[in-house]
Amino acid sequence: MSTIPEILFRDVTKRFRAADPPVLQGIDLTIERGEFVTLLGPSGCGKSTMLKLVAGLEPITSGQIQVNGLEPKNARRLVSFVFQEATLLPWRNVERNVALALELEARSREDALQTTGRLLELVGLTDVAQSYPRALSGGQKMRVSIARALATKPRLLLMDEPFAALDEINRDRMNEEILRLREAGNWTVLFVTHSVAEAVFLSSRVVILSPHPGRIAHTISIDLPYPRTANLRETVEFDTLVNQASRLLREAHRA
Amino acid sequence: MKKKLQLAANAAIVFAALLLVWQAAVLALHIPPYMLPPPINVGRAIATRFPELWASFWISGEAAAAGLLGSIVGGLLIALIFARLPWLRRMLFPYTILLQTVPIVAIAPLILMWAGQGLFAVALVTFIICLAPIIANATQGLISVDTNLLQLFLMHNASQGQILRKLRLPHSLPYLFVGIRISSGIAVIGAITGELFAGSTRVGQGGLGYSILYAMAQLQTDYLFALVFAATILGFSFFFTVMFFEWLFLHKWHESARPEGSES
Numbered sequence: 001m002s003t004i005p006e007i008l009f010r011d012v013t014k015r016f017r018a019a020d021p022p023v024l025q026g027i028d029l030t031i032e033r034g035e036f037v038t039l040l041g042p043s044g045c046g047k048s049t050m051l052k053l054v055a056g057l058e059p060i061t062s063g064q065i066q067v068n069g070l071e072p073k074n075a076r077r078l079v080s081f082v083f084q085e086a087t088l089l090p091w092r093n094v095e096r097n098v099a100l101a102l103e104l105e106a107r108s109r110e111d112a113l114q115t116t117g118r119l120l121e122l123v124g125l126t127d128v129a130q131s132y133p134r135a136l137s138g139g140q141k142m143r144v145s146i147a148r149a150l151a152t153k154p155r156l157l158l159m160d161e162p163f164a165a166l167d168e169i170n171r172d173r174m175n176e177e178i179l180r181l182r183e184a185g186n187w188t189v190l191f192v193t194h195s196v197a198e199a200v201f202l203s204s205r206v207v208i209l210s211p212h213p214g215r216i217a218h219t220i221s222i223d224l225p226y227p228r229t230a231n232l233r234e235t236v237e238f239d240t241l242v243n244q245a246s247r248l249l250r251e252a253h254r255a
Numbered sequence: 256m257k258k259k260l261q262l263a264a265n266a267a268i269v270f271a272a273l274l275l276v277w278q279a280a281v282l283a284l285h286i287p288p289y290m291l292p293p294p295i296n297v298g299r300a301i302a303t304r305f306p307e308l309w310a311s312f313w314i315s316g317e318a319a320a321a322g323l324l325g326s327i328v329g330g331l332l333i334a335l336i337f338a339r340l341p342w343l344r345r346m347l348f349p350y351t352i353l354l355q356t357v358p359i360v361a362i363a364p365l366i367l368m369w370a371g372q373g374l375f376a377v378a379l380v381t382f383i384i385c386l387a388p389i390i391a392n393a394t395q396g397l398i399s400v401d402t403n404l405l406q407l408f409l410m411h412n413a414s415q416g417q418i419l420r421k422l423r424l425p426h427s428l429p430y431l432f433v434g435i436r437i438s439s440g441i442a443v444i445g446a447i448t449g450e451l452f453a454g455s456t457r458v459g460q461g462g463l464g465y466s467i468l469y470a471m472a473q474l475q476t477d478y479l480f481a482l483v484f485a486a487t488i489l490g491f492s493f494f495f496t497v498m499f500f501e502w503l504f505l506h507k508w509h510e511s512a513r514p515e516g517s518e519s
Contacts, residue, residue, distance in 0.1 A: 057406050081410045087403045091425045091508045100421070104411040132508045152411070 004069040006156055006188045007031040007054055012063035014049055022061070023049050025213040031190065033155075036182070038191040038203040040245065042253055046214025047192045048084075051158045054190060055081050067156065075156075080149035082159040086141035088133040088148075095120065095129040098147045105152060119147040122181065139170040146178070150185065159191045163198070172230065175201050179228055196249060200241045201233065208245065210252035217252035220245055292477040300477040301484070307460075308478075312485045315462035318374050319446035319493065322381025326438055329382070330389030331431065337390070338397035338423065348394075355387035359445060363452045372453050377462065380449035385438035392434030396427025429509050432501040439497040443490040463489070 012027040024046040031037050039047040052058040053065055056072030067075035080101070088097045095116055102112040120126050123143040133141060142162060149157060163171040175198055182189070193199050199206045203222050210217040222241060224232060232238050274294045280286070281293040288296055301308060333351075337344040363380050370376040400423055408418050450464025461469065463486050470479040 052406075055406075055410060057409065076410055076412055079410065081407065083403045083407070085403060087401065087407055089404070089422070089425070091428075101411050103421070104408065104413045104417055134508060134510065 005030045005066075006033045006035070006068060007190060008064070008066040009050075010064040010066075012053065012065060013061050014046070014053060014058070015061045022213040024053075025215055027063070027214075027216060029207065029216060031188065033188055034186060036189045036191065036202055036204045038193060038199040038206050039209060040193060040196065040199045040206050040249060041209035041214070042194065042211055042249075045209040045211040047209055048160050049214070051081070051160050051190060051192055054156075055079060055158055057081075077152075078155045080152060080154035080157055082145055082149045082157065082162045084161045084164055086133070086138075086145040088141060088144055090133050093130050093132050094125060094136070094144050097133070097144055098151055101148055101152045115151055116147075119150055122150075123147045123177070138166055139174065142166065142174060143177075146181075150181070155187055157187045157189045159189060161192050161194070164193070171195075171198065172233075176228075176230055178202065179226065183227055196242055196245045197233070200238060200245055201228065206245055208248050208252050218248045220248065289474045289476050292480060296477040297480040297484070300475075301481045304478060304481070307466075308481055308485055310460050311463045311466045311482070312489060314374070314460065315443065315446045315450065315464065315486070316489055316492075318377040318449065318462060319381050319442040319489070321374070321378040322445060323385050323435075323438055323442040323493070325378065325382045326385035326389055326442075327431075327435060330386050330434065331393050333386075333390050334393035334397055334427075335419075337394045344394065351387050351390045354383065359384045359448055360451075363448055367449070367452050377446055377449035377453050377464075381442050381445035384445040385442050388437040388441075389431070389434040392430045392437075393427055396430025397423045399430075400426050429505055432497070432505065436494070436497050436501065439493040440490065442493055443486060447486060 007029070008031075009027045009029040012024060013022050014024040015022045027050070039050060041047050049058065053060055054067060054072055056074075056076060065072055068078055089100065092100065095113075098116045098119055099112045102115060107115075117126075117129075120129050123146060125140065125143055125147065128136065128140065133144070136144070142165075145162070163174050166174060179202065189202075191199075191202060200222055204226075206220045206222060207216055208218040208220070209215065220241070224237060224241070278293045278295060281288075281291055292300075337348070359380065362383070366380055366383070367376050370379050404422060404426075405418070408422055413421070446462065447464035447467070450462040451468060453462075453465065463482050467479060467482050467486075470476075470482060
């Protein structure tokens with residue numbers, strides 16, 4: 001095992017403009033390879049900004065971020081980003097949307113098609129491979145988005161409230177699916193949500209942020225064994241952790 | 256499909272009724288044919304002078320098509336430059352509005368004076384009035400790309416060329432077609448306006464604009480009506496050609512291009 005953490009935040013502060021109050025202040029966080037860490041907090045606490053910083057899509061104001069020991073911009077090859085909306089290209093069908101990332105990284109067409117076919121099977125979209133995004137449901141679009149993110153075989157997945165737009169049943173189903181996919185892929189995940197149940201169900205660790213400026217208020221280890229299935233939601237342990245996280249979230253919000 | 260046939264039938268009935276009223280009014284009120292010819296006379300003028308009419312139709316059509324195609328290519332190129340260089344866009348964009356607000360009848364004589372009397376000059380007049388809607392819409396399409404999509408491309412280390420080819424250009428296509436549709440409507444107007452000043456663009460023959468002037472001077476009012484009719488057909492055919500290409504490129508994915516049910 002290498003000792004380099006997958007993601008390292010060291011005293012990170014972020015302001016969008018020099019004169020503005022900071023969005024994030026004094027963030028220290030170490031995420032090891034293979035962890036599933038969820039950032040939980042009310043809107044405006046800077047959790048999405050943290051993802052953008054890790055992706056190198058926004059510069060940090062002070063402090064340091066490393067991804068696998070590299071500057072975020074140089075580590076993009078290892079990383080895939082799943083946005084809150086599915087962000088599909090409407091002029092491409094499902095198959096070609098999934099192939100996009102591979103095309104951009106100049107893989108051969110054969111390789112791309114093979115990978116795409118396998119991924120569509122994995123997320124259960126083989127039947128709609130030739131459909132255009134406008135014909136898909138919200139859940140299907142999100143599956144395409146996830147398949148596209150997995151196409152480049154990332155080690156680190158950054159997910160920004162990917163299931164926020166789905167109804168509860170579909171969200172639960174996608175949560176189970178993402179864990180199932182991770183069994184095979186074994187990626188590290190940094191996930192953002194404002195749903196406590198989702199955070200507890202998915203994560204090995206939940207980081208609770210408090211707003212104005214965004215700071216880490218609490219960290220909860222979720223010591224429930226993987227693989228996790230739908231039944232987990234009906235256990236006492238799950239309930240206890242959800243209640244604990246909810247209480248800490250309320251406290252963080254008040255502080 | 257049935258609904259469409261119904262609509263077409265309705266339009267035909269209205270048209271036929273209009274011709275009947277026109278014919279009846281001319282006969283009943285004893286209007287001299289050089290003031291307002293009855294539709295029968297217009298029909299006869301179309302039939303007897305069809306080769307001449309057809310030639311004028313083609314001459315104007317060629318000039319309008321050349322001007323429109325030129326404005327699509329030129330407008331897209333300018334839009335690409337505007338999208339790439341925001342400072343240049345801010346500096347020059349007001350002038351594209353100027354292009355649209357200067358009355359074309361006022362500058363057409365100047366253009367003809369500089370560019371000569373041929374088909375090229377008429378196409379140039381068309382080009383100028385078609386340009387502004389294409390620049391404005393194509394630029395809008397190129398720069399209004401969703402931030403998340405742009406970031407997705409950046410996450411995969413896409414080059415500027417890839418972002419242009421795989422994101423900005425396809426995204427701008429529906430916007431570009433809005434521009435082309437507007438311009439296709441005014442392209443024929445541009446060509447005819449040009450011809451009013453250009454005289455005959457071919458020895459012995461002229462476009463619709465030239466023929467309109469000529470027929471007016473000769474008090475050939477029935478042929479004048481035939482020319483107006485031809486100009487209308489030409490305008491329609493431009494509009495529908497563009498609609499067809501818009502449908503061809505967009506119907507699979509874009510919300511605006513729905514072949515069925517769009518008329519409801």
